[in-house]
Amino acid sequence: MKIEHIAIWVRDLERMKSFYTTYFNGLANDRYVNQSKGFSSYFISFSSGSRLELMHSPEIPPNLNNLDQQNLGLIHFAISVGSKEKVDQLTNILKTDGYEVIGNPRTTGDGYYESVVLDPENNRIEITI
Numbered sequence: 001m002k003i004e005h006i007a008i009w010v011r012d013l014e015r016m017k018s019f020y021t022t023y024f025n026g027l028a029n030d031r032y033v034n035q036s037k038g039f040s041s042y043f044i045s046f047s048s049g050s051r052l053e054l055m056h057s058p059e060i061p062p063n064l065n066n067l068d069q070q071n072l073g074l075i076h077f078a079i080s081v082g083s084k085e086k087v088d089q090l091t092n093i094l095k096t097d098g099y100e101v102i103g104n105p106r107t108t109g110d111g112y113y114e115s116v117v118l119d120p121e122n123n124r125i126e127i128t129i
Contacts, residue, residue, distance in 0.1 A: 004051065005050050005052060005053050007053040008052070008053070009055050011056070011121060013031075013041070016054045026044035026045065042054045079127055087115055087129060088105050091104070091115040094117050099117055099118060100118045101118075102117070102118060103116030112126075115127045
């Protein structure tokens, strides 16, 4: 078995699509729109692994998670970039481009080399080898 995709409700569908396709080399499908439900989405595919579904509906309320105090439920996902150098490089690019780095590159106690950044809507992404 494998995780086929993870979905995120978003406020700005185009901005989020641009973020994941630009920085993580994702490939977006054509925008899906269901006019009767006021729903639209993109699936973002990567070179391997699970896909990311970005979904928008104006009726969805804001997320109540805050950056200082985490809550139960899905809190982050990790994207593997292939090497320690690529973790450092992408983290620096994102920081330079104005995205918040909330965990600088480091080796964790369980041996992972990772950084933690926020996407444009404050979802946590671990960038790892």
